Amino acid sequence: MGTYYNPTDEVPSVGRILEEGDFEYLQKQLKEDEYLFGLYDRLAAPFDNAVWLFSRQEMREFEDMITAGYVRRIGFFAIGYLAACKGTGVDLKEVRR
Numbered sequence: 001m002g003t004y005y006n007p008t009d010e011v012p013s014v015g016r017i018l019e020e021g022d023f024e025y026l027q028k029q030l031k032e033d034e035y036l037f038g039l040y041d042r043l044a045a046p047f048d049n050a051v052w053l054f055s056r057q058e059m060r061e062f063e064d065m066i067t068a069g070y071v072r073r074i075g076f077f078a079i080g081y082l083a084a085c086k087g088t089g090v091d092l093k094e095v096r097r
Contacts (some may be wrong), residue, residue: 002058003095005050005079005087011039014087015077023056026076033081035092038062039074048074052088054095 005011015037018029026036036053040062049071053059065071085091 002049003052003054003088003090003092005037005052005084006089007087008039008048008050010087011037011050011077011079012075014083015079018076018078020076023053023059026053026059030078034078035081035084037077037079037084039077040065040071041074042071044070050077050087052084052092 016034018026018036020026030036037050038053038059040049040051042049049062051058051062053062053076062071063073066073079087081092
């Protein structure tokens with residue numbers, strides 16, 4: 001699991017909050033050159049995770065952790081290409097998923 005945005009506290013200011021929904025609904029809200037990130041509070045640790053949700057499976061893995069009681073979802077965010085690459089340290093267009 002995971003390509004993560006750091007520092008996570010930047011996500012609300014560099015990203016655009018999305019309406020909650022399933023993977024397809026979230027993807028439809030993205031503009032060109034935006035990437036879907038989920039911001040999650042890790043309940044047993046003193047930090048959050050901002051993970052690139054590049055697929056239904058990746059999203060399901062994190063959402064299943066909510067049910068298991070490991071994390072709490074803070075929200076879904078659209079982050080533009082340049083900010084997403086800077087925050088993850090990865091050229092997301094070059095990642096093959």
